[in-house]
Amino acid sequence: MAEEREVNSASFYQFLTEKKLMASRCKKCQALYLPPHPICTKCHGSDMEWVEMKGNGKLAAFTAIAVGTTCTIEEGHDRNNPYVAGIVELDEGPKISGRISGLDARKPETIKVGTPLTAEFPEQEEGKGCYVAFKAQ
Amino acid sequence: MREVAVVGVGMTQFGPSEKTNVELFSEAAMDAIAESNLEPKDVQALFLGNVFCGFEEGQVTLSAFAAADIGVPYIPTTRFEGACASGSVAIRDAYMWVASGAYDIVLAGGTEKALAMGTAYATRTFAMGSDSRYEAPTGITFPGIFAMMAHLYAKKYGIPLEQLKEQMAMVAVKNHHNGTFHPKAHFRKEITIQDVYKSIMVADPLQLYDCCPFSDGAAAIIIASAEKAKKLTDKPVYFAGAGQCSAPPLPNQKDITLVKARQASAKQAYDMAGLSPNDIDICELHDCFTIAEIVATENLGFFDHGEGCKGVERGETQIGGRIPINPSGGLKARGHPIGATGAAQVYEIAKQLRGECGERQVEGAKTGMTDTLGADLCMVCNMIFRI
Numbered sequence: 214m215a216e217e218r219e220v221n222s223a224s225f226y227q228f229l230t231e232k233k234l235m236a237s238r239c240k241k242c243q244a245l246y247l248p249p250h251p252i253c254t255k256c257h258g259s260d261m262e263w264v265e266m267k268g269n270g271k272l273a274a275f276t277a278i279a280v281g282t283t284c285t286i287e288e289g290h291d292r293n294n295p296y297v298a299g300i301v302e303l304d305e306g307p308k309i310s311g312r313i314s315g316l317d318a319r320k321p322e323t324i325k326v327g328t329p330l331t332a333e334f335p336e337q338e339e340g341k342g343c344y345v346a347f348k349a350q
Numbered sequence: 351m352r353e354v355a356v357v358g359v360g361m362t363q364f365g366p367s368e369k370t371n372v373e374l375f376s377e378a379a380m381d382a383i384a385e386s387n388l389e390p391k392d393v394q395a396l397f398l399g400n401v402f403c404g405f406e407e408g409q410v411t412l413s414a415f416a417a418a419d420i421g422v423p424y425i426p427t428t429r430f431e432g433a434c435a436s437g438s439v440a441i442r443d444a445y446m447w448v449a450s451g452a453y454d455i456v457l458a459g460g461t462e463k464a465l466a467m468g469t470a471y472a473t474r475t476f477a478m479g480s481d482s483r484y485e486a487p488t489g490i491t492f493p494g495i496f497a498m499m500a501h502l503y504a505k506k507y508g509i510p511l512e513q514l515k516e517q518m519a520m521v522a523v524k525n526h527h528n529g530t531f532h533p534k535a536h537f538r539k540e541i542t543i544q545d546v547y548k549s550i551m552v553a554d555p556l557q558l559y560d561c562c563p564f565s566d567g568a569a570a571i572i573i574a575s576a577e578k579a580k581k582l583t584d585k586p587v588y589f590a591g592a593g594q595c596s597a598p599p600l601p602n603q604k605d606i607t608l609v610k611a612r613q614a615s616a617k618q619a620y621d622m623a624g625l626s627p628n629d630i631d632i633c634e635l636h637d638c639f640t641i642a643e644i645v646a647t648e649n650l651g652f653f654d655h656g657e658g659c660k661g662v663e664r665g666e667t668q669i670g671g672r673i674p675i676n677p678s679g680g681l682k683a684r685g686h687p688i689g690a691t692g693a694a695q696v697y698e699i700a701k702q703l704r705g706e707c708g709e710r711q712v713e714g715a716k717t718g719m720t721d722t723l724g725a726d727l728c729m730v731c732n733m734i735f736r737i
């Protein structure tokens with residue numbers, strides 16, 4: 214039962230493996246948190262419920278990264294094969310950072326803030342489950 | 351709170367070094383102690399900024415070994431970690447403790463061996479400054495965060511990206527120019543706008559010369575009560591105010607071109623000093639990337655929002671300009687030994703206010719400010735000094 218899982222990052226990643234992007238919502242003041250928070254930073258209540266995000270949103274900030282992190286280098290990214298990463302604003306309101314696919318990282322001038330995006334759940338390196346990424350529609 | 355002053359400063363050469371973190375810090379500390387006309391035994395406590403000693407050298411408990419290395423093993427010592435702002439948060443705390451009357455004379459500063467990690471390992475450890483549970487798989491790097499800031503800045507203020515890139519390059523050219531006059535800077539060479547454009551792309555639109563280097567180095571400051579300071583030196587540099595503020599992880603920050611933590615931290619410092627941005631003669635700020643300097647000059651109130659980029663273009667931030675920014679060369683040229691950076695900023699402001707900066711001296715500077723920014727815009731510390 215989704216509702217019974219503790220509100221923490223382990224549960225968040227467990228849901229991702231089930232292809233679900235889950236936020237936590239404060240039952241008292243309805244504030245929505247993604248990544249989930251066990252404590253409401255608005256009313257300081259701790260009675261939270263899980264809410265599934267539809268996974269639709271738009272690009273709020275972006276860059277095309279040529280010199281990447283360890284995990285992206287292992288994936289085969291380098292200066293000749295950059296990738297797009299950014300911040301996504303979901304339709305439900307919360308913002309989350311993520312890798313963005315379906316945009317041309319070699320032509321960053323063609324990328325626009327506001328581009329509609331959909332969540333996807335790629336596998337992390339072996340045994341680490343899934344992470345949330347976004348694809349341009 | 352009572353009046354407190356900086357009575358002595360010391361700094362190692364920034365750049366690659368074979369020395370350990372402790373050896374680097376001791377070198378800077380002994381210079382600061384000697385300049386203060388003190389002996390190591392006069393130091394009552396040590397506040398040491400450092401971020402990655404565990405990864406760099408497989409060494410923690412750094413503050414205890416640092417105190418022992420200069421011959422004062424039996425004093426209270428603490429290591430402060432505030433990402434890139436570690437040196438500054440150590441110095442601010444040291445100031446508070448002396449202002450409270452708990453100590454009369456303390457040693458504060460920072461040390462780092464960022465180059466010891468090598469680029470790949472350094473990139474991995476640096477990423478620990480972000481909300482790593484959630485941001486590690488995204489592939490967002492620190493240059494990536496400031497690259498997003500540059501794109502958002504251009505869009506928000508309607509500036510063509512090509513124009514902003516040129517203004518950003520001017521920041522790098524200015525800071526490299528200033529760095530040529532700093533004997534302890536990591537880089538002491540002039541660069542041109544074309545050099546910036548020819549450097550490799552790191553995270554669009556930031557190229558290599560838009561980024562500061564990793565460096566090794568240490569800087570140290572002796573802080574004393576005003577009463578003691580007057581007996582120790584003819585040129586005490588007084589703390590006028592200080593501020594510090596944190597922020598939530600990056601996606602939860604509403605507008606990353608405004609850096610809310612910095613606005614709050616700077617306001618604390620200005621209010622405490624009873625000063626406004628117009629009263630500041632010089633500023634050493636956190637130019638980890640060229641866009642970061644432009645945004646910081648706005649956050650700190652030296653320019654209106656969206657005007658910082660024009661200020662650089664008009665030369666207002668050069669030595670001799672309306673508000674000289676990073677006369678030391680900044681992180682860009684002086685270098686960025688993470689935990690030592692804030693202390694190197696205080697070193698510069700103290701030297702500038704004492705009129706000891708030679709070719710990079712800002713004439714008549716009486717009030718100076720420091721600004722250090724850590725992690726994904728979530729650690730900021732500001733300090734204001736006066737003579």
Ligand SMILES: [Zn+2]
Nearest residue numbers: 239242253256
């Ligand atoms: Zn609530």
